[in-house]
Amino acid sequence: MANGQWFPEEWPERIRALARGTLTPAVPKRAATVMLLKDTDAGPVVHMLRRRASMAFAGGAYAYPGGGVDPRDDEPGIRWAGPTRAWWARRLGVDEAEAQALVCAAVRETYEEAGVLLAGDAPDTVVGDTTGADWEADRAALVERELSFGQFLERRGLVLRSDLLGAWTRWITPEFEPRRYDTFFFVAALPAGQRTRNASTEADRTVWTRPVEAAARYDRGELLMMPPTLATLRQLVPYASAADALAAAPARDLTAVLARARLDGDEVVLSWPGHDEFTRRVPTDLPTGGAPA
Numbered sequence: 001m002a003n004g005q006w007f008p009e010e011w012p013e014r015i016r017a018l019a020r021g022t023l024t025p026a027v028p029k030r031a032a033t034v035m036l037l038k039d040t041d042a043g044p045v046v047h048m049l050r051r052r053a054s055m056a057f058a059g060g061a062y063a064y065p066g067g068g069v070d071p072r073d074d075e076p077g078i079r080w081a082g083p084t085r086a087w088w089a090r091r092l093g094v095d096e097a098e099a100q101a102l103v104c105a106a107v108r109e110t111y112e113e114a115g116v117l118l119a120g121d122a123p124d125t126v127v128g129d130t131t132g133a134d135w136e137a138d139r140a141a142l143v144e145r146e147l148s149f150g151q152f153l154e155r156r157g158l159v160l161r162s163d164l165l166g167a168w169t170r171w172i173t174p175e176f177e178p179r180r181y182d183t184f185f186f187v188a189a190l191p192a193g194q195r196t197r198n199a200s201t202e203a204d205r206t207v208w209t210r211p212v213e214a215a216a217r218y219d220r221g222e223l224l225m226m227p228p229t230l231a232t233l234r235q236l237v238p239y240a241s242a243a244d245a246l247a248a249a250p251a252r253d254l255t256a257v258l259a260r261a262r263l264d265g266d267e268v269v270l271s272w273p274g275h276d277e278f279t280r281r282v283p284t285d286l287p288t289g290g291a292p293a
Contacts (some may be wrong), residue, residue, distance in 0.1 A: 006061045006226045015261045015268050016177040018174065025175035026161035028182040030098065033066025035168065035232060036116060037242035038190040038208065044211050046233070047114060047196050049203035059160060062207075062214070065113035066106070072148035073101035073108065074213045079153045081123035082163030091167055092184060093254060103162050108149040112142055112156045114196045118165065118188060119158040126161060129192030131241040132293050133159045139199065165189055166249025169235070171228040176210035176272075179215070182256070185232055187249055189242035211236040227278040277290070 017023035036047040048062045074097040083091075089098035111117045111130070120126040130139075133252045138155065153160060158236040166187045173180040190196070196258040211233040217223040218230050225233075239245040259272050 003228070004221050004224045006224055007072055011176065011270075012268075014178075015270060017130075018176045019263050019268050023176060026178055026180045026181035030069040030102060030105070031067060031181040031183040032109060033064045033101050033183055034106050034110045034165070035064050035184050035185060035187045035236065035245075036110060036114060036190055036196070037187065037236075039241050039247060043210060043240060044191065044236070044245065045208040046214070046236060047190075047206065047207045047208055048214065048229075049113065051202055052204045061226055061229070063226065063229055064185075065110045065116075066183070067109040067113070069101045069105045070108070070145065070149065072102035072150065074098065075148060075150050077111065078104060078150040079159040081120075081159045081161050082165075088162065088167075091254070092170075093154050101182050105208055106162065106165060106184070107160055107162075108142060108152075110188070111255075112139060114195050114206070115116055115139070116190060116194050116196055117158075118137045118161050118191065119153060119156075121157055121159070121287060122160055123159055123161075126164065126191040126226065127158065127195075128191070143201075150168060156193065156245060158206050164191070165253075166246045167254060168249055169228070169232060170230075170254045170256045172256050172261055174261070175262060183228070184254075187242075187245050189246060227259075231257075231275055231278075234261045 016024060018025070037044045048064060050062050073141060078100065085096040085100050087101055089096045092099050092102060094102070107118045115130055117127055117130050138147065138152055142149065142152055165251060166186045168185045170184050172182045196206065214223060215230060215233045216236070218225050236245060239248065257272055257274065259270060260267055261270050268282040270282060272278045
């Protein structure tokens with residue numbers, strides 16, 4: 001491959017089916033993912049995980065901690081600090097229940113997959129250590145959905161710190177992909193005293209990397225990534241610190257990015273609006289399973 005763009009072999013046929021009108025798009029599920037940053041002498045680094053090759057969606061690709069919204073993420077009574085649910089609803093362009101669910105999913109998934117928790121015992125504190133057998137038991141209960149996130153916070157006497165998150169961008173999985181997600185990307189800084197670990201059963205390794213270095217490795221074909229991952233890495237490059245990136249988040253445009261497929265002569269053109277580097281041209285007579293140019 002010329003670069004590390006994730007492009008499943010079944011996509012060309014599905015793209016052609018969508019163009020013919022014979023494919024009914026799946027309804028995307030709400031999801032949240034977090035670009036977790038920490039400062040180093042060489043600039044901020046971002047935490048990434050590599051999805052296991054056996055995963056049905058984006059196997060082998062590098063991504064950020066994240067996942068789908070749990071139906072209980074919008075349950076009432078969740079202990080909350082920072083901007084109100086109404087503020088988040090306006091920022092994300094959804095209703096208040098969905099806003100709470102997305103913010104909860106972002107914080108919950110970061111804890112489930114990286115062991116990092118954006119919560120404290122008061123509105124102006126954050127936990128300093130989430131290691132130990134008791135913490136791990138609660139984390140495992142969250143993963144198995146034996147506990148809702150609200151129950152976890154209540155059990156621990158913790159308050160979710162929504163002010164530690166910044167909404168960054170929004171991408172929707174293309175209509176021809178059978179597993180579709182409407183994903184909000186957030187940015188956050190690693191809390192003092194906490195450390196990441198590979199707590200996810202979906203990942204086989206994790207790394208801290210400078211965004212510019214990860215993007216360069218993608219360009220050389222060394223790291224496999226989905227378009228939104230690479231796009232957000234490039235967007236993080238200009239920032240000199242995690243605080244700078246967080247400060248920039250409120251001004252970010254959250255208009256959803258959705259891939260488009262159109263017929264152009266004997267080719268189907270796949271493009272992501274505003275992101276020309278991901279454009280692919282797929283011959284309409286390409287055999288099923290063939291690779292596009």
